[in-house]
């Protein structure tokens with residue numbers, strides 16, 4: 214007997230070896246997809262009639278700072294340096310562990326409700342984010358942010374905490390939690406420090422999550438300090454490999470793109486954050502053309518201001534059409550690939566496709582809505598018309614976290630209320 218059968222759905226597999234099914238069935242057992250077809254002979258405890266719905270792989274948010282939900286709308290319409298150094302960092306200095314728990318739990322709730330089933334995070338008090346992931350049922354790759362700022366002592370302290378975190382949580386929550394090292398950026402960590410972090414990550418078999426060339430200011434600072442850009446510095450110290458997740462990658466030269474491709478680096482494109490902070494436009498069209506694994510991220514809620522990957526998909530598709538002057542750039546299916554298949558590859562998670570043997574991270578979208586009617590092309594609707602709130606059911610690791618808009622994994626009202634109170638008290642401490 215299976216655990217879950219989803220029937221009568223449009224099945225968007227995202228599997229290059231098999232097409233979509235207009236009216237199909239997905240069977241889930243022991244956390245995995247065991248059958249996909251027109252019909253099944255199986256029976257199951259839970260049978261979901263998905264008539265008028267689309268079933269597809271859950272989305273992967275490859276760059277966020279979950280607890281920054283607490284700073285949603287806190288410091289908008291500012292330059293990145295002023296935003297980060299004058300507003301966000303002083304506010305973060307007042308953060309307590311329990312704030313990070315409440316903010317992360319709010320983020321998990323928002324992700325479950327908008328179809329994101331896995332995410333990559335870099336922040337502080339990461340035990341709390343890990344506990345929130347554990348409680349929520351989501352899948353995540355978590356790292357403690359290392360901001361050395363050329364202070365050797367701070368570097369040591371951060372790295373020690375990063376290592377403790379990696380060792381404490383690697384493979385936790387039935388393997389739903391993976392850990393990474395999170396050196397913040399090449400302009401906030403020294404060359405020597407980045408080398409040390411890379412060595413520790415290799416020793417522990419953990420990945421590396423880093424911001425790269427987000428702003429022109431970073432590019433200029435790197436050229437001044439080292440006579441080369443961040444990508445060349447990281448290349449020269451042997452930092453790059455398929456275990457690296459590089460967020461932003463806005464200010465790339467063609468040579469940089471070639472390095473990222475050769476090293477199999479995973480790029481997290483965050484169009485909304487880049488547009489909001491006016492950081493620039495990442496050369497995503499070129500990267501994809503050359504075969505770089507480009508994925509999608511929202512960045513934190515202070516620079517987005519939500520975690521809805523459906524919004525991110527639409528923004529990516531539109532931004533690269535207007536920036537290349539080519540309306541055929543980033544078509545809907547390619548954008549969906551970035552948010553599913555490519556994201557899963559970057560996080561190393563055996564998800565991202567509906568395929569027999571893959572882990573069952575699955576979402577169901579309700580298509581019987583005014584803004585989704587009529588429907589000639591499902592991928593096109595998912596990118597250009599749908600919103601996260603059209604997701605009615607979210608399944609991770611074969612467990613139903615939200616059933617027909619009802620969140621089972623968390624107490625929704627309590628999570629919202631506690632995060633709201635924590636955020637207000639935090640801002641009161643900052644202003645005191």
Ligand SMILES: O=c1[nH]cnc2c1ncn2[C@@H]1O[C@H](CO)[C@@H](O)[C@H]1O
Pocket residue numbers: 278297301302305335336337357358359397424427486512513516
């Ligand atoms: O877009 C961004 N660029 C640079 N830093 C960021 C961005 N968003 C969040 N953080 C900062 O990264 C640290 C996580 O370890 C936090 O200080 C967070 O505020």
Ligand SMILES: [Zn+2]
Pocket residue numbers: 276277278424460512513
């Ligand atoms: Zn970030």
